[in-house]
Amino acid sequence: MVNLIKILKTIFPLIQLYPWGILAIVILGILASLAEGIGISLLIPFLQNLQSGNSLVINNPIIQNIDQYLINFQPQQRVLLLTSSILVAILIKAVLSYIYTALCSWLQNSTLHRLRTAVYKQLIAVSQSFWDTNKSGELLNLITQETYYSSQALSFLIWVIINLSMIGIFGLLLLLISWRLTLLVALGFLLVSVLIRTLTSKTQVLGRKYQQANIYLSNLTLETFTGIKTIRAFGKESYEEQRYYQASKKSRDSGINSAMQSVMIEPVSEGLSVAILMCVMLIAFYTQVTLPVLITFIFMLYRLQPQVQKLNSNLTQVIALSNYVKSVFLLLEREDKPYVISGNVNFHDLRKGITFDAVNFLYPSQNKPALENISLFIPKGKTTALVGYSGAGKSTIINLIFRLYDVTSGEIYIDNYLIKELDLATWRSNMALVSQDVHIFSSTVRENIAYGRPDATETEIVAAAKQAYAHEFICELAQGYDTFVGDRGIKLSGGQRQRISIARAILCNPEILILDEATNALDNISEKLIQDAINLLSQNRTVIVIAHRLSTIKDADQIIVLKQGKVEEQGSFSDLMEKQAVFHKLYQLDYQKTQN
Ligand SMILES: Nc1ncnc2c1ncn2[C@@H]1O[C@H](COP(=O)(O)OP(=O)(O)O)[C@@H](O)[C@H]1O
Ligand SMILES: [Mg+2]
Incomplete structure (x- = not known):
């Protein structure tokens, strides 16, 4: 229980992102449950009608009211009225649940978008020393995977609330129909939940293991991407392959372990629920509950049981995913991070x-x-x-x-x-910096040169390239200034990259x-060219x-x-x-x- 409060505290910042959206979903969920519950309750008078053609007065507050109203109608009209009311109630429930399900996926995607962009903004804002002390693979995993899992945690939490409201409303209706049977069932469900809780108590720990295995895997992947040449040069392909295999296997195993815990919920709770149902039937037999009441009760229970089951599995998911929410919000925390403040x-x-x-x-x-x-x-x-x-x-x-x-x-x-x-x-x-490690963005030569000054005109760009002794080689490229370079385009030589970076600096016309x-x-020839370009650029600066x-x-x-x-x-x-x-x-x- 304390654990649950802690987890709710972890997830609370997520709820604050779209409080109104969540409230709307919950209200719609409650209304949908009400509509369905009322629809099912109407089965009692309907069945009574079938049984006797007359309405029997039962010791039951809702049904009594309905019966008093129905007494004014002919039996034929009564059946028609009841069936169409049931239909309308179920239709209302279907429409409402469509709306809140759609709203829920809107909410999840919007939350993901907000988290992702907030993490990106934070990563750009924190000072360089943060980047020095954190692994890029970890950060990559955080922004791509963990934000996604966090948004999922929110969806699961909303489902938990919807499950709870449906259980609450159905529970209330069941109480009104037969409080003895309901208390018995509630006790049964409670036992089932406790049992499942103990079965899945390791979920959070397993969830964390899975998270760590994935972080490690991301780091390894990124390292391979950036170091592929070194790996090849040292003939370490099979070593790296083995290392990746082991890491991936670890992620697979902990993923399976974690899933095993959550999939256990379904069969266990299904089996136990059938046992509860049997008890209900036996008790109904001995306490002489009327058939319409028993049928309606069982039918409502039949609709309720999956909700109890889903409540358990959704809650388990929330618990498992709360680790991700925690890491995302730890990253977004401003107090403990270094910033260079303007x-x-x-x-x-x-x-x-x-x-x-x-x-x-x-x-x-x-x-x-x-x-x-x-x-x-x-x-x-x-x-x-x-x-x-x-x-x-x-x-x-x-x-x-x-x-x-x-x-x-x-x-x-x-x-x-x-x-x-x-x-x-x-x-x-x-200021403009020309350094030994030039970054070329995945885009055209033109955009790379104009990176510092996107408003530069074509003539200015070409003039800068000429001064950097880059114009000639650019013109020889297949599409000239429109050639795609960088990660997704053609690779430039060290000297060519360097000259592009000098053109980039020239275009900015920096004071320093x-x-x-x-x-x-660079080789001697490129160095000579670039030195000339630099000398030109250095004048009066x-x-x-x-x-x-x-x-x-x-x-x-x-x-x-x-x-x-x-x-x-x-x-x-x-x-x-x-x-x-x-x-x-x-x-x-x-x-x-x-x-x-
Ligand atoms: N980002 C960094 N994080 C931690 N230590 C660094 C970082 N960059 C440089 N250093 C350390 O600071 C010292 C000076 O490095 P640097 O200024 O890059 O030297 P130089 O440019 O003269 O070769 C070195 O001992 C280096 O290991
Ligand atoms: Mg240096």
Whole structure:
């Protein structure tokens, strides 16, 4: 019982989504049960009529009233009146139950839509660190599967309420027809329910096991999709296949186990109900209940029994599915999640530059800070290069400038404003990032270039592509700018993807250009082309560049050398070379590498 209250509490947020819809369904459900119950009750006078042609006065309040009314009619008319009333009552019930069933599926789909979009909105809104600490497969499972199961939980809950209202109304009518038999039956049903409850007590635990098995399976699937090349390269196909097989088997087994519990309900309750019916017949025989009353009673019981059975199975479903509702609403919970909250100062243009003042930063999933006591100044209109071994913290600095994360301590200033005071959208719209991992969306080349500026004209798009040295290869594609690329289209080479991303940046005409190892994955020829494009793009702009080939940053206005999250050296290329310290060593290493 306590468990049930807990489960209702879990599901309560779902009910709050469409309270009126649920109320309407419940009212319609009650009215439908009433119509059916009255229709069936009318069988008593009808049968009495058949039996004797006269109406017998029975010790029964509803029937008495009906009988008093019917006494004014001829027996023939009475039969006609009764049969047509029964027909009308059943028709009303059919129409009402059609309406609430339709309403129920509307409600389930609308709830699913609301949950899904709310989860999506939340996933977009939470800060990057949330994505770092959660598995994408789990999130994918949550947004596709668990929202669906949650909406199902709501439907099952509504069915539970409808079952309950039908049981309540039929129970009341049965009481009026024969309270002795009804009490006996109620006791019987109660015993059956308790028995079933104990049989299915493990349902929730099994439901959770099934959920976990599915999450694991989703993770594995996503990992295979993204890592298929690595899997092939290491000849791990059969290993992965085996792993997938085991995971799928586990999901199958727990799915079967969980279903076994719920399907047990039907035969058990059906068998026991027949036993109850037998008792009713025996008692009726010994207490001399009249035939019309007995027939009506049994008929009503016959209609009621499936409701009791459905109540049990629907309740079991609600309990099993409540796990999903819980995870969905845990994700939607705002309090315990990291957010990067936008400031309200609209950013127009950079006047002086970007200042880091004693910045420390620790990724939430790490225990060693990625940046320690970083103080630096990135002047407007100049090119600043960040160099250092991989893992030194270069990309982390970029992440902080983009405000994908907030600093752990220290401050970042944009001119005289704290970065937190700036409106995120206007701040970010003044920057463009070209990095080594370019994402190409599944759409046309044109849409990919115009991603940051969907309003760009054809001439602007082509001009940007030309500047990025991309126009030529785009024209050679089968449908030119209309060629589908990305996941569902043709695959582009690393250099081509890179040039598209540069065209994307050029089109935005950003005030601040950030290049994070933009030419890392390229061959020499592509790199030369892209370097030319970048040089062109860098003119009269604030540029922050991270380059693995140090010869490309010779002309940078300042070079900042990072080592293990700290600033080691700072100065112009010639300064640093003269100093013959860290940068000099890095440069020598790099030079040797390019010579080989
Ligand atoms: N998203 C992340 N979550 C946790 N740790 C990270 C994340 N990104 C980078 N790191 C860690 O922070 C440190 C600096 O990384 P990064 O800034 O990417 O280095 P660089 O760009 O100089 O190669 C590394 O130790 C890296 O493991
Ligand atoms: Mg990096």
